[in-house]
Amino acid sequence: MDNNLHQSFQALGDPTRLAVLEQLLKGPASVSDLAKPHPMALPAFTKHLGVLERAGLITSHKSGRVRTCAIDPAGLSALDRWFTDRRAMWEGRLDRLQTHLNAKKD
Amino acid sequence: MDNNLHQSFQALGDPTRLAVLEQLLKGPASVSDLAKPHPMALPAFTKHLGVLERAGLITSHKSGRVRTCAIDPAGLSALDRWFTDRRAMWEGRLDRLQTHLNAKKD
DNA sequence: TAAATTGTTATCCATTTGGTTAAGTTATAT
């Protein structure tokens, strides 16, 4: 299995981008609206949007002179599933059974 | 709410560290055991372990000359919850209601 | 048509990151 998952995690590994995502969860927004809370110049900010988009966490389309961004549910679901698929393994209750089964697989 | 969550996400934003975490989900392991699959010198590898530990995703203790690492369930649960707490917001079913409520809050 | 909005492109810069090698340190094994 070839994981490119780390790219999505890396996209979340920055406070600005995490905040942008939280804001987009409330609904789509334009670049400049998204940028407002963040104390940096636009070119720096749009780079962050690029990272999120390349990571598959947001989508965007330009209409006239305004680009509107929105959450990409597929990207977030993929990350969410990474955790749900592994939750039992760190939560302890199934640890002994799980690790035993995994050991057999090696 | 002061998020240091991005630090944990950043820790997962590297293929080596993601692989280490997957391996540790199978059970605790020593540094050199963990390092074996990864084609890099030990100092580089232990830096990755340091990142994971500072991010609260793994713990470790040294016994004799061998350091044993293990998953830190609290760290993984925190990340997991970030997604589960937001799942409804990107899954669409509640989107209209959710965004409407959030709009009222602003 | 002129001016203002809303991005975009191009360069540049300091810092962080992910790696290296060399030289220790501390336990265990012979």
Place this chain on the structure above:
DNA sequence: ATATAACTTAACCAAATGGATAACAATTTA
């Protein structure tokens, strides 16, 4: 007592990252 194993510390390096400015489109708006 020596050698080996399992890290650690220190110093260094290239490349990626997160930021800045300046200049340039391309729409609206007045």
